[in-house]
Amino acid sequence: MALTSTLSHTVEEVWKALDEVQDPEIPVLSLVDLKVVREIQVEGTSVTVRLVPTFAGCPAMETMRRDVERRLAAMGFTEVSVHIERSASWSTEQMMDSTKEKLRSFGIAPPPSKLESLHATLSVPVPCPFCESLDTRPDGEFGSTLCKQYFFCNACRQSFERFKPL
Amino acid sequence: MLVPLPRIPHTGGIPEGGISYFDIGISSLFRIMPNEPLISYLAALADDELVIGHRDSEWTGYAPILEEDIAFSNIAQDELGHSLALYTLAQSLGAGEPDIMAFERPWQEFTCCRFVSYPKGDFAYTVMRQYLYDEAEQVRMKSHASSSFGPLRDLSEKILAEEAYHLMHSRGLVQRLGNATEDSHRRMQEAVDQAFPQALGMFEETEGSAKLVESRIIRPEAELQEQWLAAVVPTLEQARLRLPLQRQGSALHIKCRADIGGRTKNHNEHLRQLVADLQHVYQSAPGASW
Numbered sequence: 020m021a022l023t024s025t026l027s028h029t030v031e032e033v034w035k036a037l038d039e040v041q042d043p044e045i046p047v048l049s050l051v052d053l054k055v056v057r058e059i060q061v062e063g064t065s066v067t068v069r070l071v072p073t074f075a076g077c078p079a080m081e082t083m084r085r086d087v088e089r090r091l092a093a094m095g096f097t098e099v100s101v102h103i104e105r106s107a108s109w110s111t112e113q114m115m116d117s118t119k120e121k122l123r124s125f126g127i128a129p130p131p132s133k134l135e136s137l138h139a140t141l142s143v144p145v146p147c148p149f150c151e152s153l154d155t156r157p158d159g160e161f162g163s164t165l166c167k168q169y170f171f172c173n174a175c176r177q178s179f180e181r182f183k184p185l
Numbered sequence: 186m187l188v189p190l191p192r193i194p195h196t197g198g199i200p201e202g203g204i205s206y207f208d209i210g211i212s213s214l215f216r217i218m219p220n221e222p223l224i225s226y227l228a229a230l231a232d233d234e235l236v237i238g239h240r241d242s243e244w245t246g247y248a249p250i251l252e253e254d255i256a257f258s259n260i261a262q263d264e265l266g267h268s269l270a271l272y273t274l275a276q277s278l279g280a281g282e283p284d285i286m287a288f289e290r291p292w293q294e295f296t297c298c299r300f301v302s303y304p305k306g307d308f309a310y311t312v313m314r315q316y317l318y319d320e321a322e323q324v325r326m327k328s329h330a331s332s333s334f335g336p337l338r339d340l341s342e343k344i345l346a347e348e349a350y351h352l353m354h355s356r357g358l359v360q361r362l363g364n365a366t367e368d369s370h371r372r373m374q375e376a377v378d379q380a381f382p383q384a385l386g387m388f389e390e391t392e393g394s395a396k397l398v399e400s401r402i403i404r405p406e407a408e409l410q411e412q413w414l415a416a417v418v419p420t421l422e423q424a425r426l427r428l429p430l431q432r433q434g435s436a437l438h439i440k441c442r443a444d445i446g447g448r449t450k451n452h453n454e455h456l457r458q459l460v461a462d463l464q465h466v467y468q469s470a471p472g473a474s475w
Contacts, residue, residue, distance in 0.1 A: 074347055076266015105270040106340035137349050159252045160354040161259040165266075168350075169255075185346050 028094055033059045033066060036094055040086050043079045044164050047125040050083060052118040054109065065098035066091055071107040073185070074165040111185050123148045128170065128181035140184045147172035148179055155179075222393030223334070223402060224280045225296065229391045229448055230325075231271035232297035235287055236456070237318055238264030239463050243305045253308070260315070260351055267344050274336055288467035292460035298386040298447040302456040306376075309369070312362065313376035316355035317384040317417060322348055324412045328404040337402065356420055363424025370425065377426050385410070385443030392448070 028036075037059070038051040050056045050070070058069040068087055072080050084101045091099045111130035119129035128148045134140045144153040152174035162168045167180040241261035248254035272283035280286065301318070305311050326348065329341035362369045388410040397403045414430075414437055421428055429441040446452070 072266075074263065074266060075270045075343055076262045076264070078262065105266070105273055106336060106343060108339060108343045108346070110346070137346070141353075159256055160350045161252075161256045163255075165259060165262055165347075169252075183350065 027063060028061060028066075028096075030059050030061050033061060033068075033091070033094070036090055037068070037087060040083075040090050043082045043086070044166075045122070045125065045127065047121050048118060050087065052115070052121065054113050055083065056087075057104075057107070064096055065100075066096045067100045067102070070101060070103050071109050072103065072105060073109050075105050076165060078165075109185065111182065122182055126179060127167065128179060130182045130184040133184060137184065145170055145181050147175060147177065149177050150175040220278045222391070222396045224275050224278050225392040226394060226397055226403060227271050227275040227278070227337075228280060228286065229296040229298075231268045231275060231286070232295045233301050233318075233387070234264045234268035234271060235463075236295070236297045236459060237301040237315075238262075238268060239459060240301065240303075240305050240311075241315070244311065249308050256354055257311070260354075263347055263351065267347075270340055270344070274340060277336070284467070288464050289471070292452065292457050293450055295452065295456060295460065296391065296448050296450060297456070298389060299444055299451075299453060299456075300380075300383040300386045300447070302447070302453065302459060303383060304455055306379075307372065309362065309372035309376040310379060312355060312358045313373065313380045314384070315351070316359045316420075317380055318387070319348065319352045319355045320416045320420075321384070321387045321409070321413050323352060324409050324416065328409055328412075331401070332403065333401040359420060359426075360424050363421070363426050373424065374426055377421065377428065381428060382441045383444040385439070385441075386445045386447055388413070389443070389445040389448040 034051060034056075037056050038049045040050050042048045042050060042053055042055070045053075053073065055070050055073065056068060057071050058067075060067040068091070070080070070083060070087070080103050084103060087101050088099050110133070112133050114130060122129040126148050128145050131140060131143050131145075134143070145155050145157075146153055147155050147170075150172060152172055154173040155170050156173065158169035158171050158178070160168060162180045162183075166183055166185075168183050170179050170181050171177075172179060238261045241257045241264060244254060244257035245261070246254065248257055268287070269283050272280070272286045275286070276282055281290075300314070303314075306314075323345070326341040326345045329337050332338050332341075359373065363373045364370070388406040390406050394403065394406065398405050418428065418430070418437070429439065431438045431440055
């Protein structure tokens with residue numbers, strides 16, 4: 020049976036499929052939500068995907084590459100190439116509202132929209148994702164992953180993380 | 186194992202002013218470019234990031250407080266990511282693969298500045314070194330914004346955004362520790378006495394860098410050093426720390442000898458030991474897939 024001749028997916032179908040591939044560190048988000056998937060090209064049974072890491076040193080990139088390759092192979096593509104572009108810029112500015120809502124529901128404060136400078140952005144109070152109080156403070160500049168930063172809520176006495184504005 | 190270092194991806198001699206990029210498929214926009222000096226420059230910066238990243242990682246599990254353990258582990262990971270991105274850019278111009286550059290190259294071939302190779306010392310020295318390094322990285326990456334080499338502009342923009350967090354962290358600590366107790370102030374003064382002459386080595390020219398300045402790919406190191414001084418002096422003054430500088434009118438004169446030599450591969454025992462540690466696992470099973 021010439022199965023391969025019937026296996027042809029549109030670019031839209033591939034986008035949909037990759038929207039089901041979870042971020043390994045924040046599983047409530049997909050690689051499409053995170054804008055890590057930047058470009059998809061389909062030609063018959065071969066597909067090329069371009070990935071851009073959030074932070075250049077993101078250690079999850081190889082896991083992401085493997086997950087994307089598996090998902091695309093499962094769709095029937097015989098040739099899958101995944102390119103990781105470490106020098107391309109990535110900014111939380113492009114983050115969709117729906118993505119921010121998913122982060123909040125997961126207990127991570129979403130990044131605010133960027134002001135004129137990162138410095139200005141960082142001076143905006145961060146609402147607690149649990150009780151919405153603005154009485155919060157950063158616990159340093161870093162967190163459990165490169166893309167997050169520890170905070171503490173003085174109102175509900177809860178420690179939380181926020182996705183770093185970038 | 187000997188590894189071919191900065192390879193020139195073409196046959197024949199190098200014409201005046203650079204080589205053609207048509208033969209390696211890079212955009213014709215950059216077809217005239219002195220690529221060997223550019224590889225040297227990128228590899229030196231990548232080596233700096235790799236080596237300081239390794240030193241930072243030595244605090245994982247050992248930092249004086251949990252927040253700093255997390256901070257230096259994060260910083261280490263960021264710097265390693267920047268080294269990978271810089272090696273990858275060098276590779277696109279003909280250098281070896283990033284893993285080969287980092288894990289197979291003999292330590293004598295590294296061109297990091299000596300500054301990053303010194304042992305992590307106490308926490309005061311670590312904080313001071315990281316601060317002086319972070320300010321230099323700001324100045325350098327910002328200077329790339331006007332580079333005639335597009336990929337360097339893009340990468341520097343990404344690195345700068347991430348580095349903003351490093352600088353907030355190290356600058357804040359320098360100011361707090363400089364102004365906290367007599368003991369913390371004394372330790373920070375000792376740290377700056379030791380680190381400042383070493384830090385000047387960050388601005389030692391890389392091989393053939395005059396050509397890169399001429400092609401407007403980079404700015405002169407002396408200019409970067411001046412901008413760096415303008416950034417670090419006010420912070421260190423706020424931290425009540427003395428520097429080996431003399432003011433004459435608006436000019437600042439440096440009254441110490443810069444610890445240079447790293448860019449010309451004149452390294453010390455510390456780098457040999459560090460690279461041995463860094464390459465140990467990789468070299469124990471070369472070519473293994475993890």
